[in-house]
Amino acid sequence: MIVAPDASAIRVTKLVKSFGPDRRIADGLDLAVARGEAVSIIGANGAGKSTLLRLLVGLVPPDDGEVHLLGAPVTRLKGRALAASRARVGFVFQKHNLVSRLSALSNVLHGVQARRAGPRTWHQALARREDREEAMACLDAVGLADLARQRVDSLSGGQSQRVAVARMLMQRPELVLADEPDASLDPRAGAEVMGLLARLSREKGLTLVFVSHHMAHAVAFADRVVGLAGGRVALDERAATSDPDRLAAFFDEPPPAPGDAVSASLPLQRIGAAS
Numbered sequence: 001m002i003v004a005p006d007a008s009a010i011r012v013t014k015l016v017k018s019f020g021p022d023r024r025i026a027d028g029l030d031l032a033v034a035r036g037e038a039v040s041i042i043g044a045n046g047a048g049k050s051t052l053l054r055l056l057v058g059l060v061p062p063d064d065g066e067v068h069l070l071g072a073p074v075t076r077l078k079g080r081a082l083a084a085s086r087a088r089v090g091f092v093f094q095k096h097n098l099v100s101r102l103s104a105l106s107n108v109l110h111g112v113q114a115r116r117a118g119p120r121t122w123h124q125a126l127a128r129r130e131d132r133e134e135a136m137a138c139l140d141a142v143g144l145a146d147l148a149r150q151r152v153d154s155l156s157g158g159q160s161q162r163v164a165v166a167r168m169l170m171q172r173p174e175l176v177l178a179d180e181p182d183a184s185l186d187p188r189a190g191a192e193v194m195g196l197l198a199r200l201s202r203e204k205g206l207t208l209v210f211v212s213h214h215m216a217h218a219v220a221f222a223d224r225v226v227g228l229a230g231g232r233v234a235l236d237e238r239a240a241t242s243d244p245d246r247l248a249a250f251f252d253e254p255p256p257a258p259g260d261a262v263s264a265s266l267p268l269q270r271i272g273a274a275s
């Protein structure tokens, strides 16, 4: 998929990353994500999905290649410039990383730190009124306004993950990276959280890139499904024409050799590795 530079939220070019000689995670990986697009990333365990998310925001340096994030050349940024670029990105992880003894509201107020540093600005009693109101609106957006003052250690897993989504919204990100936000939840709560993330991202015009092992989620909550194998994008298809059962077969497919052409005989629409 070719995306004009000004239209891309993410542009990864010939990315290379190894953890030691036997562990090549990215091997000339190219990927472009348009602004406002929702993309699911699938792949076998250890394929490098989480590492790709970390490479995107400069938490892991590549060995070679380039990453542009919202127009900024992440791989060439350092210090404050890198932090400023990262501040435009909201994260949701499998583990919600909330402060358990604090209320849902205080946890959401933490999100303001991504764009405005200051001592204890996040504490609900000390926070600015407009921040408290915004945090309440974020909690309302995830359906938890009624539980704002409840300690998060008294909430269910699904409710806690929704607080984490509200905290991410409080950052006012332009791009959302979610690493298996549905993994530690029961099927219903997992689907609810994914649905919420997808709906809110769409409503707010955010770009969403999420990793999931649930093929039904990868299809239902994305515009596009991208599969990683062999350190490259080995599958790239519209979610509307994807099928979860067919996608599951992707994990059993051997990684494509560089230069592989699209083959009609394959059960999945693989894309050529050397493009």
Ligand SMILES: Nc1ncnc2c1ncn2[C@@H]1O[C@H](COP(=O)(O)OP(=O)(O)OP(=O)(O)O)[C@@H](O)[C@H]1O
Binding pocket: 019, 023, 025, 043, 044, 045, 046, 047, 048, 049, 050, 051, 052
């Ligand atoms: N900092 C690191 N140092 C060394 N090896 C690492 C590091 N981070 C990740 N790896 C290795 O890189 C490989 C890819 O890991 P990664 O977590 O990105 O895969 P994944 O596709 O997200 O896997 P899963 O689906 O199991 O979460 C794994 O073999 C992992 O052990």
